[in-house]
Amino acid sequence: MKNLMEHMGVEPGRLQFSWISSAESTKFVDVVTKVTESVKALGPNTNYVKKSAAKV
Numbered sequence: 001m002k003n004l005m006e007h008m009g010v011e012p013g014r015l016q017f018s019w020i021s022s023a024e025s026t027k028f029v030d031v032v033t034k035v036t037e038s039v040k041a042l043g044p045n046t047n048y049v050k051k052s053a054a055k056v
Helices: 002-007 025-042
Strands: none
């Protein structure tokens, strides 16, 4: 899956997998927090930032 995402222009750090049981709410919170922090650290995906048209 990561190879496909890279091919589409998405950095590998933006895609993360984790197996969490519905009974593991604490683990869910930890995983979501870590993923959120890592994606924020990457900043905007420059491959998908809309560029303004040049003024004529």
